[in-house]
Amino acid sequence: MNKTPMWVPLAVFLLSCSQLASQIYMPVLPSIANSLALSAGSSQAIIASYFITLGLSQLIVGPMRDKFGDRPVFICGQATLLLGTVLCSIAPSASWFLLGRVLQGIGAASPLLISRTLLAAQLSGDKLKNAMATLAICSSVTSLLAPLFSGVLSDWFSWQGMSWVLVVYYSLITLYGLSLLKHTERASNSVHPKFLIKQYRELLKRGPFITVACIKWVPTFLYLTIQLYLPFLLSHEFGYSDKETGQAMMLPMLGLLIGSSVAKILQKRFSYLDLVLWFWPILLIGAVLFAVSEQALLFLLAYALIMLVFGVYFPSYMHLIGVIEPQKAGTANALVGAIELLVFTCLAWAINQWLLHSTIAVAVFVTCCAAVMIVAWQRLNARFAELSLQTLQGSK
Template identity: 60%
Template sequence: MLAVLLMSCSQLVSQVYMPVLPDIADSLMLSNGQSQAMIISYFITLGAAQLIVGPLRDKYGDRPLFIAGQIILLIGTLLCALAPDNGTFLIGRILQGAGSASPVLISRTLLAQRLSGAKLKSAMATVAISASVTAIIAPLLGGMLSSWFGWQGLSLVLITYYLFITLFGLSLLKTRAPQPIAINPMSLIRHYQNMARCQVFLSLASFKWVPTFLYLTLQLHLPFLLQERFGFTTSQTGQAMMLPMVGLLLGAVFAKVLQRHVSYMKIVLWLWPVLLMSALTFLLASDHALAVLLAYAAIMLVFGGYFPSYMHLIGLLHPTQAGTANALVGAIELLIFSVIAWLVNLWLPDNTQTLSLLVAVCAALLLLSWRTIRIQRPHFEHT
């Protein structure tokens, strides 16, 4: 339960603002690109903070990093709630990103410390399902609360929720003796370089990077597309964006059921054709809002199935340094791919044919990554 709650910390703070991006832009007098940059600033800070939090977590344990992270997260969320201008809101988003690094990494490594084998696979799949449910609820929650209290009122609800998680985590996480792990800057740089040079590591990470890139690109693009092209209101946008998140839940459930019978490598391969279906839908049915949402839902279905696959396989590759490995994956994911997603949105035309091409290219990259892992780590085929 704690792993589920910690995972939701980052999800909520990143997603509840998505449906209200146009409202934020109007309130703070920002362009579409500037309001998107406010959201991306969170992901960039989260990515950078993970590079520090991951090794510190491996050395000092979960409790001290959890406490520090929750304090920073609460301060950042409070600033967003009280923000009178774009500068204060930006500082709040940066602090939210820095504070979210701890719960994100702890949620991904907590289960591996206590479980193994089939129980670990099942638990990770359950966390992925719970994350999918949160992703479904978050856009609706954002749109609904914004219509009641305004977009700044969202942060007050988050503060209450984060206080509960802080108290719950303090009751469960225990202090442990520091581990003999070097965390000086040069040592960390060399260690990260060694990981990043491994083809299998990069291929496994792509199961997280590529779906996240597609998710961020569409999350930033879709609210404006739905409101400007199809005439959706803010509340309708929040409701509509629940549909793609159902795909995330279905993908996680699919992985949960199949992991009992087949390897995660096979799950990755079996879900891959869904990306091609998404690309075709964007290409052939771009004039219908429902078709656009279903195409996005197909991408999220793949995301939902690939997430537990990535978590399990990266743990097999780096069993003793899961925090550091996940930190590097998360840092590259958010520092690089979130920025790319934002830049893509700056020139992305108001047509879904370009989205179709983007999805097709990403599908090709994922298939290449799967083949690389299968060749270099054939035993993963049976795990």
């Protein structure tokens, strides 16, 4: 098993491909809406189209990666991602921009899934835990800087010119990935649709899989919903420009960085399952701050607390899903990613359209998500306690 450190930066760069495609357009949503003559809901829907197609494509890319290996899947994915980003950069209308976003979503599934499974395939034990924590921190840094880059690049070049910068970045990562990812022997597992449907159905019947997935689903749902709401709140209610919105959105992403950094430190002494419980009350604190927020800064602070929890939960999920499904990492991650993006992106858009009309509504939404999270933790904790007891009895 290769234990050289080159896999960690590769995983970081691959994950950033999907992150930038999803996050860099968020701060400039009002400008996109004005440029393409769209309503707020329509521009949100086009942005959400990326997440929906990303979710759908993961259902295919995950098993394809398990069967054919990383390199061929990476090549196809990067080519599609580059094509979609070029279309976004030259889009003269909403239809062209929508097509570009769809292609970005299809292409980004490849680097996203490879980044999540590459480290587990190359490392093990404490090295793997440490690498996962490092990946989470670097992911948080990308999330922190993406809004700033978005606002600055949009201010310099317009949002279309910003897309051309992405084209250059993706091209460089493609060359880097090709230099490291090698051809591997094909696995024997089938990628026939009937077989895949059977695999996904079996996973969905497993209680531990669902409860571990909730550690990823709930924070992502909070992120998607509030992230769609925030640019228009800052623009319409507080008069922020694109650049100011990008700068303001760095504060919540700073919470993400702090959370992932704390998780990296604490995972050396405590279990990830413990961390999930210990940081759960922060969700309720965030809900209270949303309820009383009347200024942009307080709203951003509440959102930063939510993202801090996200930063802790992401490496927790990455580790626990590997424990629950060690033999089907690609397929399991694909199903988790597909459901969170297909289901929760649509729900996030719907909630923005019909429910999120005040900060009180945001507070209620966060509280409901926190309730789901604590139930999932209780069930997962009971499952791990049962497994520990079975192991102890088997050793006697």
